[in-house]
Structures are given as structure tokens and as C-alpha cells.
Amino acid sequence: MAQLTCEHLWLGYEGRPVLEDLSFSVQAGDYLCIVGENGSGKTTLMRTILGLQKPMRGNIRFGDGLREGGIGYLPQQTNVQKDFPATVRKVVLSGCQARLKNRPFYSRADKKRAEENMNKMGIGAFAKHCFRELSGGQQQRVLLARALCATDKLLFLDEPVSGLDPNVTAEMYALIRSLNREGVTILMISHDLASAVKDASHILAVGESVFFGTKEGWLAEKGGERL
Numbered sequence: 001m002a003q004l005t006c007e008h009l010w011l012g013y014e015g016r017p018v019l020e021d022l023s024f025s026v027q028a029g030d031y032l033c034i035v036g037e038n039g040s041g042k043t044t045l046m047r048t049i050l051g052l053q054k055p056m057r058g059n060i061r062f063g064d065g066l067r068e069g070g071i072g073y074l075p076q077q078t079n080v081q082k083d084f085p086a087t088v089r090k091v092v093l094s095g096c097q098a099r100l101k102n103r104p105f106y107s108r109a110d111k112k113r114a115e116e117n118m119n120k121m122g123i124g125a126f127a128k129h130c131f132r133e134l135s136g137g138q139q140q141r142v143l144l145a146r147a148l149c150a151t152d153k154l155l156f157l158d159e160p161v162s163g164l165d166p167n168v169t170a171e172m173y174a175l176i177r178s179l180n181r182e183g184v185t186i187l188m189i190s191h192d193l194a195s196a197v198k199d200a201s202h203i204l205a206v207g208e209s210v211f212f213g214t215k216e217g218w219l220a221e222k223g224g225e226r227l
């Protein structure tokens with residue numbers, strides 16, 4: 001059973017479609033890279049899968065232990081987020097918010113989870129530092145730890161390496177790879193087609209040419225022409 005199934009999705013704004021009749025599915029452990037030109041609808045698709053906006057038509061089904069709202073999400077970095085005046089621990093802990101339900105405070109289990117994820121992402125030493133004082137790469141690790149507090153099943157990453165220098169980019173990809181090898185399903189929006197093809201198991205291309213399938217299928221179809 002798939003973790004995520006999108007069937008004949010039509011997405012758009014005010015009755016005008018951006019994406020038409022899109023169908024694909026994601027199995028546990030997949031690494032799906034979503035590629036497409038600027039304005040092709042990648043962010044719209046992500047927002048729809050996260051439940052932040054409704055499709056015009058079609059269905060999204062969750063399965064294999066994944067439920068709606070159970071997706072860890074790493075947003076595209078904005079300048080506002082970069083200046084966030086909170087400690088690293090607070091930012092990571094905020095990933096547990098969905099678990100709070102009606103409790104006003106984080107539980108001991110939430111705090112332990114945040115601690116573990118900070119250590120896992122190699123930012124434990126920065127717990128008391130202010131988020132905005134960290135480098136771009138460290139900030140992305142903090143946001144990954146935050147996303148992991150929401151779930152260890154499926155992470156949705158929106159251009160996780162944009163603005164990072166090549167060394168930090170390579171580190172970030174390695175971190176994402178290792179999470180995927182541990183069994184975390186990865187959905188990643190990317191402009192970096194070469195890296196996408198290296199790490200991904202599946203490719204979803206939206207925009208002028210639509211494709212969904214395995215990386216091998218994508219390479220066979222494209223014959224390397226777009227890389």
C-alpha cells in the first residue's frame with residue numbers, strides 16, 4: 001500500500017488550473033524529486049499535499065501508517081525565517097506542535113524527541129544559540145531536526161539547498177540521503193536536476209513536459225539531454 005497516492009489532481013487558483021490531471025504515488029522509503037520550471041506549480045502541489053489548500057478536482061489518499069497532517073515539512077528559506085529571534089531548541093521543539101493537541105505545554109517526550117533530533121542533525125551544541133546567528137547550512141539542519149520532530153515517516157523539503165555554498169550543499173544532500181537510508185520517505189522540490197538524478201529513486205516532472213516514474217525510466221526517456 002502506498003504512503004501517498006494522488007489521483008487525477010487538478011490544482012489551481014480561482015478556477016484557473018496550474019496543474020492538470022496529475023497522478024502519482026509514493027511508497028515508504030522512496031526518494032521522489034519534484035522538478036519543473038519556475039511557476040510550474042511545484043509549491044502549489046506541496047501545499048495541497050500538506051493540506052494547506054484544496055485541489056480543484058481529484059483525490060489525495062494517505063496510507064501505510066501516514067496520515068494527513070503527518071508530514072514533516074522543511075519550507076523554502078525566507079529572509080524572515082533567517083532572522084527568527086528564537087533559540088535553536090525552541091525552533092526544533094516547535095516541530096512537535098502537532099503532537100500538542102490540547103496540552104498547553106510540551107511533554108517530556110516532546111523535549112526528548114527534540115534533543116535526539118538536534119543531536120542526530122549535529123546541532124546539539126547550538127541548542128541555546130539564537131537561530132538567526134547560525135550559518136545557512138546550520139539553519140537548514142535546525143529546520144530538518146524540526147521537521148523530524150513532526151514525523152520520521154515522510155519529509156517534504158522545498159529546495160533545501162538553495163543559497164548554500166557547494167560544500168554545505170554536499171553535506172545537506174548526504175544528510176538527506178542518510179535519513180532516506182534509515183527509511184524516511186523523501187519528497188524534495190529541486191532546481192538542481194543533476195543532484196536530483198543522483199540521489200532520487202523517482203522523478204516527478206511538472207510543467208511543459210510531465211513525467212512520473214523511476215529515475216531509470218526518466219534517464220531512459222531523456223537520454224541525459226536535460227542534464
Ligand SMILES: Nc1ncnc2c1ncn2[C@@H]1O[C@H](COP(=O)(O)OP(=O)(O)OP(=O)(O)O)[C@@H](O)[C@H]1O
Pocket residue numbers: 013018036037038039040041042043044045
Ligand atoms: N496564491 C495564489 N493565487 C493565484 N495564483 C497563484 C498563487 N500562488 C501561485 N500562483 C500561480 O500559480 C502558478 C504556480 O505557482 P507555484 O508557486 O506553485 O510554482 P513553482 O513551480 O513552485 O515555482 P518556483 O519554482 O518559482 O517556486 C504560478 O503561475 C503562480 O503565479
